[in-house]
Amino acid sequence: xxxxxxxxxxxxxxxxxxxxxxxxxxxxxxxxxxxxxxxxxxxxxxxxxxxxxxxxxxxxxxxxxxxxxxxxxxxxxxxxxxxxxxxxxxxxxxxxxxxxxxxxxxxxxxxxxxxxxxxxxxxxxxxxxxxxxxxxxxxxxxxxxxxxxxxxxxxxxxxxxxxxxxxxxxxxxxxxxxxxxxxxxxxxxxxxxxxxxxxxxxxxxxxxxxxxxxxxxxxxxxxxxxxxxxxxxxxxxxxxxxxxxxxxxxxxxxxxxxxxxxxxxxxxxxxxxxxxxxxxxxxxxxxxxxxxxxxxxxxxxxxxxxxxxxxxxxxxxxxxxxxxxxxxxxxxxxxxxxxxxxxxxxxxxxxxxxxxxxxxxxxxxxxxxxxxxxxxxxxxxxxxxxxxxxxxxxxxxxxxxxxxxxxxxxxxxxxxxxxxxxx
Numbered sequence: 001x002x003x004x005x006x007x008x009x010x011x012x013x014x015x016x017x018x019x020x021x022x023x024x025x026x027x028x029x030x031x032x033x034x035x036x037x038x039x040x041x042x043x044x045x046x047x048x049x050x051x052x053x054x055x056x057x058x059x060x061x062x063x064x065x066x067x068x069x070x071x072x073x074x075x076x077x078x079x080x081x082x083x084x085x086x087x088x089x090x091x092x093x094x095x096x097x098x099x100x101x102x103x104x105x106x107x108x109x110x111x112x113x114x115x116x117x118x119x120x121x122x123x124x125x126x127x128x129x130x131x132x133x134x135x136x137x138x139x140x141x142x143x144x145x146x147x148x149x150x151x152x153x154x155x156x157x158x159x160x161x162x163x164x165x166x167x168x169x170x171x172x173x174x175x176x177x178x179x180x181x182x183x184x185x186x187x188x189x190x191x192x193x194x195x196x197x198x199x200x201x202x203x204x205x206x207x208x209x210x211x212x213x214x215x216x217x218x219x220x221x222x223x224x225x226x227x228x229x230x231x232x233x234x235x236x237x238x239x240x241x242x243x244x245x246x247x248x249x250x251x252x253x254x255x256x257x258x259x260x261x262x263x264x265x266x267x268x269x270x271x272x273x274x275x276x277x278x279x280x281x282x283x284x285x286x287x288x289x290x291x292x293x294x295x296x297x298x299x300x301x302x303x304x305x306x307x308x309x310x311x312x313x314x315x316x317x318x319x320x321x322x323x324x325x326x327x328x329x330x331x332x333x334x335x336x337x338x339x340x341x342x343x344x345x346x347x348x349x350x351x352x353x354x355x356x357x358x359x360x361x362x363x364x365x366x367x368x369x370x371x372x373x374x375x376x377x378x379x380x381x382x383x384x385x386x387x388x389x390x391x392x393x394x395x396x397x398x399x400x401x402x403x404x405x406x407x408x409x410x411x412x413x414x415x416x417x418x419x420x421x422x423x
Contacts, residue, residue: 001308002027002062006048006078007069008034010366010385011289015067015303016040017364018296021357022304029061035376036365039350048073051081058087065090065308071147071286075101079265088311089264092285096201096261099283103143103152103183106283113255116247117280118272120185126166132184133162141185144169146178151336153224155187190274191421192281193234194291195244198306201256201263203315204249208233208298210291211421216336218417225336226382228329229418231393232294233320244271244278252283264313290385293364294325297389324393326400328386328418332367332378333411339367339381340411347407349376349384353399361388361403378409393419 003025005016013036019025020040031054033043046053058066066082067090068074074097079089091097098105110117119136122145123129133140140162144152152175156162169179192214196207210232216222248269256263268284268291287295296303300319309316332339345368352362364387367380384407388399397419404414 001025001064001304002029003065003067003304003307004029004031004058004061004063005033005067005069006031006054006073008032008037009069009289009380010364010382011287011292012069013037013364013366014293014296015069015287017359018299018303019067019307022302024302024304024308027061029063031057034365035368035370036349036363048078049076051078054078055082055085055087058082058085064088065311067091067307069286071097071100071284074285075147088308090307090311091265092267093262095259096256096263097285099261100285101147102145103282104145104181107183107185109255109259110280113251113258115251115255115280116278118186118188120183122181123166123184124181125170126163129166129170129182129184130159130163133159136184136186139187141183141187142166142169143183143185144175144179145181145183146175148175148178149226151175151224151226152178155224188272188274188279188281190272190279193236193271193273194230194288195269195271196287196291196295197249197267197269198265198310198315198318199253199263199267200310200313200315201261202253204253204267205315205318207295207318208320209236210234210288210294211419212288212291213415213418213421216331216413216415218415220421223336225331227288227290228331228415230290230294230327231397231419232291232298232325240273240278244269247278248280264310289366290327290329290382293327293385293387297321297325297359297387298323323389323391324396326388326393326396326419327364328388328400328404328414329366329382330384330386330404330407331382331413332380332409333413335381335413339378341367341377341379343378343409343411345376345378345383345407345409349407351403351406353403359387359389361386361399363387363403363407383409
């Protein structure tokens, strides 16, 4: 079958690397892709926002399955458009994508259907945020309503920090229209886990548990980012998994059904595990980044067939290898607020260590570019993901950090404690 992957980051590179191993994938294309992806498949410099152009491309190349990576196309309705034109698409409808596209919509959905989550209120000004904060205990969490590339969440330890964050949201328009309104949410102490599932809105299959590291610096210090690294699988007790199913997954699927929200894709649950049990922090309506990087190598099976059947509304049983995967994000100086671009990357971003046909350590490209003379440069905040895959967590972690040491650039940022956090 002919597949198209839409997106240009590390998530899409990881998806394409996995699909390349599928005997069910005959031809594979990327729009727009990135230089790392271009080493694997043909990339096309097209704008996905032009829906008619994407449709024409799919017809010309006889595309049968479209896998959309990032959230923006779902929120803007590309999956609906392509489905109406007869193509199979992995991803939710525009209406269902509001679960990620609007933090306010998602919170109201959680409250309506009894999903376990933190107390929150909607605020639209600095004064309102400070007034409402009297009903919460510090630290405070302020979340931009709309899409903010994974950076629209600010943890405020004091009212002064809340005032400063509110000014950035509502007066300085740091996230534009995304922060015209926001959620003021009660902070939940505990540890974070990422749980993904494929679903047709009724049935589902769980991925292994992944653990993201959102803060920029070691020890979970510094500003919030889109993710500085992940490990998988994380061990989870049967009791905790049962709680997550009862308190979060089942009421979520009930809500999708009740509201008639069409869903054929991956649903990401950002969880906080507290003393009172699991609480849902957020929904994402697509595969997480960098969670995808560590989850794709773990499937005992064929991602091409999983995606094909998912796009048809069928959920295949999924089993997982007894291995571990680690991702260490290598970021540009200035990330997450003002990353420097165009910095020379020393070393080989294409270097890879394999055992037979299995990749043990390699790079996933998130924000790179290649000059006309063949030099590699930084082109985003998160530049490369150093990957390690092995039979033990310790070995996978060691391989990832060994891989990370193969490249460098001025001001490179990376955490040294990915995979060391104690749950």
